[in-house]
Amino acid sequence: MGCEATRLAVSLRHDGELPDGPEHDALDEHLAGCSECRQFEQDAARLRARLRLEPVDEVPDIAAAVLAELRAGAAAPAPRAARRPLVAAAVAAVAGMVAGATFVGIGRSPQSPAAADIPSEVVAAQHDVQSVDARFTLSESSRPDDRRGRLAYEAPETLALSVEGGSSLLVDQDAWWEVSRRECSPVAGRVNCPGETTRWVTTVTGREPFSLSAPIPLELVTPVDSFALAATTDESGLGRRTIAGHAAVGVTVTAAQVAPFLAGLAEAADLRPMYPADPVEMWLDADHLVPLAVDVRAADDAWRPRWAAAQGVVDRPGEVVVAFTVTSLQVNEPVPDDAFDPPRGRPDATVRAGFRPTGTTVAPSPGRLPEGFREYRAGTVTTPGGPRVGVRSWTDGRAWLTVRATEGWLGGHLFGDLGPDVRPLDLGSAGQAYVSADGRLVALHGDGIDVVVSGSLEPDQLQAVAADLGVVGQPVPAGWSEATSGTLILATDAVPGLLAPRHLTGFGAAAVRVDNQAVSQVYAGPGDRGFTLVQDPTAGRLAPSGAGDEVAVAVRGQAGRYSYERGELEWVERGVTRTLRSTTLTLGELLAIAEGLRPA
Amino acid sequence: MVEELEPALIRAAAAGDLKAFETIVRAYQQHIWRFLRRFLGDAAAAEDVAQETFLRLYRSLPGFAFQAKFSAWVFKIARNAALDELRRRQRRERVAVAAAAALDSGAVSGGGTAGETKVEIEAALAALPADLRETVVLVEVFGLPYAEVSAVVGAPVGTIKSRMFRARERMQDWARTGEEAANGL
Numbered sequence: 001m002g003c004e005a006t007r008l009a010v011s012l013r014h015d016g017e018l019p020d021g022p023e024h025d026a027l028d029e030h031l032a033g034c035s036e037c038r039q040f041e042q043d044a045a046r047l048r049a050r051l052r053l054e055p056v057d058e059v060p061d062i063a064a065a066v067l068a069e070l071r072a073g074a075a076a077p078a079p080r081a082a083r084r085p086l087v088a089a090a091v092a093a094v095a096g097m098v099a100g101a102t103f104v105g106i107g108r109s110p111q112s113p114a115a116a117d118i119p120s121e122v123v124a125a126q127h128d129v130q131s132v133d134a135r136f137t138l139s140e141s142s143r144p145d146d147r148r149g150r151l152a153y154e155a156p157e158t159l160a161l162s163v164e165g166g167s168s169l170l171v172d173q174d175a176w177w178e179v180s181r182r183e184c185s186p187v188a189g190r191v192n193c194p195g196e197t198t199r200w201v202t203t204v205t206g207r208e209p210f211s212l213s214a215p216i217p218l219e220l221v222t223p224v225d226s227f228a229l230a231a232t233t234d235e236s237g238l239g240r241r242t243i244a245g246h247a248a249v250g251v252t253v254t255a256a257q258v259a260p261f262l263a264g265l266a267e268a269a270d271l272r273p274m275y276p277a278d279p280v281e282m283w284l285d286a287d288h289l290v291p292l293a294v295d296v297r298a299a300d301d302a303w304r305p306r307w308a309a310a311q312g313v314v315d316r317p318g319e320v321v322v323a324f325t326v327t328s329l330q331v332n333e334p335v336p337d338d339a340f341d342p343p344r345g346r347p348d349a350t351v352r353a354g355f356r357p358t359g360t361t362v363a364p365s366p367g368r369l370p371e372g373f374r375e376y377r378a379g380t381v382t383t384p385g386g387p388r389v390g391v392r393s394w395t396d397g398r399a400w401l402t403v404r405a406t407e408g409w410l411g412g413h414l415f416g417d418l419g420p421d422v423r424p425l426d427l428g429s430a431g432q433a434y435v436s437a438d439g440r441l442v443a444l445h446g447d448g449i450d451v452v453v454s455g456s457l458e459p460d461q462l463q464a465v466a467a468d469l470g471v472v473g474q475p476v477p478a479g480w481s482e483a484t485s486g487t488l489i490l491a492t493d494a495v496p497g498l499l500a501p502r503h504l505t506g507f508g509a510a511a512v513r514v515d516n517q518a519v520s521q522v523y524a525g526p527g528d529r530g531f532t533l534v535q536d537p538t539a540g541r542l543a544p545s546g547a548g549d550e551v552a553v554a555v556r557g558q559a560g561r562y563s564y565e566r567g568e569l570e571w572v573e574r575g576v577t578r579t580l581r582s583t584t585l586t587l588g589e590l591l592a593i594a595e596g597l598r599p600a
Numbered sequence: 601m602v603e604e605l606e607p608a609l610i611r612a613a614a615a616g617d618l619k620a621f622e623t624i625v626r627a628y629q630q631h632i633w634r635f636l637r638r639f640l641g642d643a644a645a646a647e648d649v650a651q652e653t654f655l656r657l658y659r660s661l662p663g664f665a666f667q668a669k670f671s672a673w674v675f676k677i678a679r680n681a682a683l684d685e686l687r688r689r690q691r692r693e694r695v696a697v698a699a700a701a702a703l704d705s706g707a708v709s710g711g712g713t714a715g716e717t718k719v720e721i722e723a724a725l726a727a728l729p730a731d732l733r734e735t736v737v738l739v740e741v742f743g744l745p746y747a748e749v750s751a752v753v754g755a756p757v758g759t760i761k762s763r764m765f766r767a768r769e770r771m772q773d774w775a776r777t778g779e780e781a782a783n784g785l
Contacts, residue, residue: 007765007768007769008761008762008765011761011764011765011768012761012764015739015745015746015764016745017745017746017761040768040772043768043772044768047740047768047771047772048740050721051638051721051725051736051737051740051741052740052741059629059630059633059634060633060647060650061629062625062629062632062633062647062650062651062654063622063625063626063629063654065651066625066651066654066655066658067618067621067622067625069651069655070618070621070655070658071618139687295684295687316754318680320684320687323687325687
């Protein structure tokens with residue numbers, strides 16, 4: 001027996017973990033002839049004596065504090081889970097059949113009085129944030145070391161974000177810069193390749209006001225998109241904490257819900273992948289609703305290990321996979337000027353985005369602005385091959401509003417990138433408008449002018465602005481892709497016995513479309529959350545499946561199936577094929593939605 | 601060293617009986633606080649995290665399946681709460697600070713050999729990485745068998761064996777320094 005093996009055996013025997021047998025004799029034999037290993041044995045004994053020699057400090061009365069907290073929250077452990085309508089009901093529905101849909105951290109917490117108000121508070125707080133200077137650390141399960149970073153902001157749209165070992169990004173109104181590291185590829189015959197990577201500066205000029213294609217979203221300052229459609233009856237409050245000297249209020253959400261925030265961070269940090277259903281504990285500054293800590297944990301979901309394997313990561317359920325923690329924060333204090341200094345030297349690449357300030361623009365202004373809003377940048381965007389677009393913008397702090405318009409729209413679909421699923425909206429004397437599924441874009445197809453209103457405001461405020469532009473919207477021509485959009489009432493003609501969710505919270509109103517008798521309803525939620533319900537009366541049975549990722553699931557008393565790969569829950573009810581589809585909700589949540597369907 | 605409780609008591613607490621839950625907290629609060637103080641190297645933080653541990657325990661009681669030892673389960677919750685805490689305050693930096701603080705406070709308040717010995721060992725613990733530190737505390741201070749430590753920290757028994765061995769190797773110098781200090785050498 002050598003010294004290394006002996007010491008390991010000494011360590012085991014010391015802890016009573018060395019099995020009975022001849023090894024004890026061999027060990028003693030070695031020890032008898034090796035003073036260094038004897039020393040190791042003695043040291044182990046000393047160490048234990050030292051460690052057990054504890055100061056007789058008084059143990060604090062933890063029970064009293066814990067009980068006081070529990071009584072104040074009037075918490076009950078078991079029924080708490082059952083009261084969360086969406087998730088818990090679904091867990092019960094799939095019990096014994098699918099091991100998925102268990103959420104770490106959901107339904108486990110007494111409701112903080114503030115938690116229910118967080119969505120509306122976040123949306124309201126954006127009006128009062130003028131500047132932010134935050135230092136933070138990022139830790140990822142896939143990286144050995146934590147990384148430090150900084151986010152600086154000055155209203156309305158000047159932002160700097162940098163992460164150690166990642167990129168530095170700067171957005172300053174009509175321009176932005178990215179400083180990244182690029183692999184240097186040595187070219188034969190040239191030796192000008194210093195080190196392994198080289199600094200690379202990209203700059204973009206002529207940026208439109210509040211353009212969403214900028215690399216630092218305002219979401220990092222106030223997570224409006226992550227909360228704008230969130231259910232206000234959410235019970236996943238985490239209570240209060242102090243982070244970096246600031247009172248913080250916490251909620252449990254999912255990675256899909258705070259995807260806009262995480263994506264903003266990822267721009268500079270090159271974050272590891274996260275699963276849409278991963279539970280996220282988000283802590284926000286209680287006064288300004290600026291994010292203070294975001295812990296993303298690996299969901300305990302049946303499909304997640306397969307997803308992780310495809311991503312090349314291995315996560316234990318409940319493990320923190322990404323943690324963002326603010327270490328110092330100043331809000332509405334002057335930010336040092338050098339925080340927004342453009343990178344030195346000539347940029348390696350320059351892109352012109354096409355916006356220039358102009359005195360006149362085709363974009364109309366609303367008769368009345370939201371309270372406190374002031375006029376901000378306005379001008380014209382010209383892009384190769386695209387129509388000339390006029391832009392106006394208004395702001396008050398972090399909140400913003402834009403009106404974009406063009407007189408040269410060629411049609412085919414609505415101007416303004418609303419996406420395929422829109423909701424027709426009657427604006428009274430302002431005619432017919434169309435609203436994107438998430439409510440954040442309101443489009444008008446007027447006579448000779450096409451207009452889109454967008455902003456970080458509540459959907460009803462955006463609609464009020466759209467109704468006040470002096471443009472009368474018309475229904476889109478029959479050939480446009482939005483022409484098949486309709487209302488649930490009209491859709492019931494196409495599918496008798498059409499079902500729709502009742503008492504649905506945490507999602508906007510449906511964008512309904514009727515295509516060849518099949519009716520689809522699209523529901524958008526906060527962040528990336530959302531789902532589609534398709535009901536097709538033409539096929540009376542489920543299409544044969546070949547994929548191996550499907551499980552049999554009972555849905556509304558019918559035999560159904562669920563494909564993890566496609567995120568599709570399918571069943572046939574009264575001769576109509578019904579499909580609930582989502583890449584961001586779990587099977588459990590889809591089942592809960594299915595159970596809540598009622599005749600439209 | 602750490603007692604097990606009656607399943608009936610746990611079930612009552614899981615059903616919302618706060619009196620039963622109070623009995624559970626009182627049975628474990630000393631162990632958990634001692635574990636956390638050693639693990640975090642900071643008595644005040646240990647108190648906060650111990651409270652958090654029992655709040656988490658309360659919320660998760662309905663999920664306890666009586667397939668593991670209840671005491672190991674409570675340690676596991678405490679350990680996870682402590683890891684969260686460490687992560688929050690940037691592990692390495694704070695541990696270094698805690699070690700320095702322990703040395704400072706010991707030098708001021710103690711001055712005697714017992715104080716120095718205590719401080720040495722706290723600093724030695726603080727200097728270990730968290731995975732070795734939690735293993736050492738559970739084995740050495742609480743006398744938990746490797747199998748139970750394995751359940752608490754979620755690592756195989758083989759890993760616990762090698763962690764204890766590595767921890768001992770790393771802490772030897774400290775143990776000897778402490779002994780010499782105690783002997784006035």
